[in-house]
Each structure stands twice: as C-alpha cells, then as structure tokens.
Amino acid sequence: MEITVFFVGHGLCIIITGGDATILYDAGGINIKEKDKVVGAIVNKIVLGGKNKLNVILSHAHKDHVNLLPSILNSKRLEEFEVRIIVGGEEKEDDDKIGIEKIHKKSVFGYTKTVDPEDFLFGLGDGIQVNYCTNDREDFDKDKDNAISIIMHVKDTVGFSAILGGDANENSFKNFEFLESNLYLITHHGSNKFHANTTSLLQKIKPNIAVVSAYLSYNHPRLETMQHVIQTSTMANAPKHKITCGVKDSNQSTFLGTTINSNQDYQTFETSKAIYTTRDTGGVSFESNQDGEVYVQFENRKQKLLDLGRKLWSFSSTSNNGMKIKLVKS
Numbered sequence: 001m002e003i004t005v006f007f008v009g010h011g012l013c014i015i016i017t018g019g020d021a022t023i024l025y026d027a028g029g030i031n032i033k034e035k036d037k038v039v040g041a042i043v044n045k046i047v048l049g050g051k052n053k054l055n056v057i058l059s060h061a062h063k064d065h066v067n068l069l070p071s072i073l074n075s076k077r078l079e080e081f082e083v084r085i086i087v088g089g090e091e092k093e094d095d096d097k098i099g100i101e102k103i104h105k106k107s108v109f110g111y112t113k114t115v116d117p118e119d120f121l122f123g124l125g126d127g128i129q130v131n132y133c134t135n136d137r138e139d140f141d142k143d144k145d146n147a148i149s150i151i152m153h154v155k156d157t158v159g160f161s162a163i164l165g166g167d168a169n170e171n172s173f174k175n176f177e178f179l180e181s182n183l184y185l186i187t188h189h190g191s192n193k194f195h196a197n198t199t200s201l202l203q204k205i206k207p208n209i210a211v212v213s214a215y216l217s218y219n220h221p222r223l224e225t226m227q228h229v230i231q232t233s234t235m236a237n238a239p240k241h242k243i244t245c246g247v248k249d250s251n252q253s254t255f256l257g258t259t260i261n262s263n264q265d266y267q268t269f270e271t272s273k274a275i276y277t278t279r280d281t282g283g284v285s286f287e288s289n290q291d292g293e294v295y296v297q298f299e300n301r302k303q304k305l306l307d308l309g310r311k312l313w314s315f316s317s318t319s320n321n322g323m324k325i326k327l328v329k330s
C-alpha cells in the first residue's frame with residue numbers, strides 16, 4: 001500500500017494505492033502556488049494506480065477539502081475511470097461546496113447522511129482493508145461541520161495501517177473501533193481547538209509516524225498539537241529534520257529545546273521524531289513492501305512535482321505491532 005500526502009497549501013489531498021481500486025481521500029487546497037502542476041501530479045498518481053476505478057471520499061464539504069476535485073475529474077486522462085464520490089454529512093446550501101454540483105453529472109455521488117459508505121465504495125478487493133466511521137450525530141461541540149468528517153482506517157496485507165480523519169476532533173472518533181494505526185494523519189491541519197489531536201486520542205491511536213498537511217493558515221499546525229504527537233511514546237525516531245509550527249500567543253516558553261518567540265506567527269524547530277509537515281517536506285509518501293518495511297519518500301518542493309526527489313533516510317524502529325518501519329537512504 002502506498003499513501004501519498006500531496007502538498008496542497010492549506011488543505012488536504014491523499015491518494016491510497018495498492019488495492020484493486022484507488023482511493024482519493026479529500027481533494028482540496030487553498031493558497032496553492034502552482035495549482036495546475038499539483039493537479040497534474042494528483043491525476044498522474046491516480047492514473048499510475050491503474051485499475052480504472054476511483055473511490056473519492058471527501059471527509060466533509062469545506063473548500064480546503066473539495067475545491068480541487070472538479071479540475072482533477074475533468075482531466076481527459078481520467079475519462080475511462082469509473083468514479084464514485086461520497087461526502088461526509090448532508091447536502092446543504094453552503095459556499096464551501098463550490099464545484100461538487102458540477103461533478104454530480106459525471107459520477108455516482110452521495111452524502112453519508114443518505115447512503116451507507118460500506119455499500120457505496122466499490123472494487124477495493126482484498127489487498128487493502130478499509131473501515132469507516134461516519135459522523136452524523138448531533139451531540140458534537142461547536143465545530144460541528146469539521147467534526148462530521150468521515151474517518152477512515154486502512155490496513156494492507158502486511159499489517160501497515162493508517163488513520164485519516166479530515167478535520168475531525170476527539171469526539172468524532174468516539175464510536176470507532178479501528179483506532180490503532182502505524183501512520184496518523186494529524187487531523188484539522190494540526191489544530192488543537194475543539195478537542196482535536198488530544199493526548200488521550202493519540203494514546204489510543206499509538207502512531208509510529210505522523211504527518212500534517214498545513215500551510216500558512218490559522219497558525220496550523222499548532223505547536224501544542226505537535227507536542228502531543230511527539231510526546232506519544234509509540235512515535236518512531238527519525239533523522240533530525242525541520243518542522244514549522246504556529247506559535248502565535250503560545251503560552252509555552254520552549255519547544256524541542258528552542259526558545260519560542262510567540263510574537264511571530266510561525267517558527268521552525270528541529271525534531272528527531274518521525275513527524276512531518278507538508279510545509280517543510282512538500283508532498284510525502286509512505287509505502288509498505290512485502291517484508292513489512294515502510295518507506296518514506298519526500299518530494300523536494302524546489303523540484304518539479306512530478307519527479308518525487310528521492311531523499312530517503314536510514315533508520316528502523318519496532319512499531320506497536322512488532323513491524324519494522326524502515327526509512328532507507330537511497
């Protein structure tokens with residue numbers, strides 16, 4: 001299984017390949033400098049995944065999670081693809097849904113309020129096991145639209161697993177059984193508001209690797225969230241690398257051994273834990289092989305998006321299920 005997190009500015013766009021059908025989880029990004037190139041790279045990945053079947057899961061209908069979908073699906077290269085789109089929540093008049101209406105005509109389309117995603121998704125085969133949680137409950141905190149995000153747990157035949165939750169908060173995960181995961185896609189771009197990315201949730205997920213998709217908005221990812229993740233005991237060690245976090249008005253005085261200047265919006269730190277930010281790495285992908293090793297590959301943002309520059313590092317660490325996570329310098 002390969003999980004690719006694209007660098008989409010402020011937003012989220014992930015492609016999962018390795019099963020009989022490709023999965024596109026969210027397709028949005030704002031503040032993207034080279035939108036056409038990014039869309040081209042996303043389409044390329046879908047085409048390379050093959051199989052002519054695409055499941056699109058939009059965690060919820062906010063612009064930063066959906067706005068690239070029309071451009072992606074209008075690509076001629078996807079003309080032969082059978083596409084199904086499921087969106088968290090229910091249809092309502094909302095500016096953030098710009099674009100989805102146009103795709104109705106082209107694809108099978110539904111909201112989790114009215115269709116069951118278990119019946120809706122198709123052609124996934126046995127290579128990847130997928131479990132979902134949809135959140136249509138009324139008892140969420142204030143940030144209800146985000147909390148409604150579809151949560152997805154994926155696991156391949158060698159046991160490599162990941163959990164993706166759009167902009168979900170801790171409550172959104174409450175009734176979901178499939179929490180423990182090697183890879184955690186830090187939700188809500190690293191927010192710590194509305195009980196997102198809490199220490200108690202991370203203790204249930206037990207991640208070894210974490211990644212956050214964020215860029216220059218809302219002080220995401222927040223320093224406090226990154227601290228919660230780094231302090232989770234299951235996190236693997238990695239060679240030192242940079243992570244940039246929102247520090248504005250933080251009440252911490254230091255983070256990762258560096259003094260915080262909370263008068264500025266963002267600050268860059270160095271960590272030796274396997275936590276990554278798309279702002280610092282560009283796109284990043286995680287791929288397992290038949291030996292149960294997981295490889296991490298970073299895109300160098302200064303290079304073309306289509307050639308994912310190989311910048312791999314060597315380390316290994318025993319994960320919670322005894323599987324080795326290996327990042328190898330090529």
Ligand SMILES: [Zn+2]
Nearest residue numbers: 062064167188
């Ligand atoms: Zn978002």
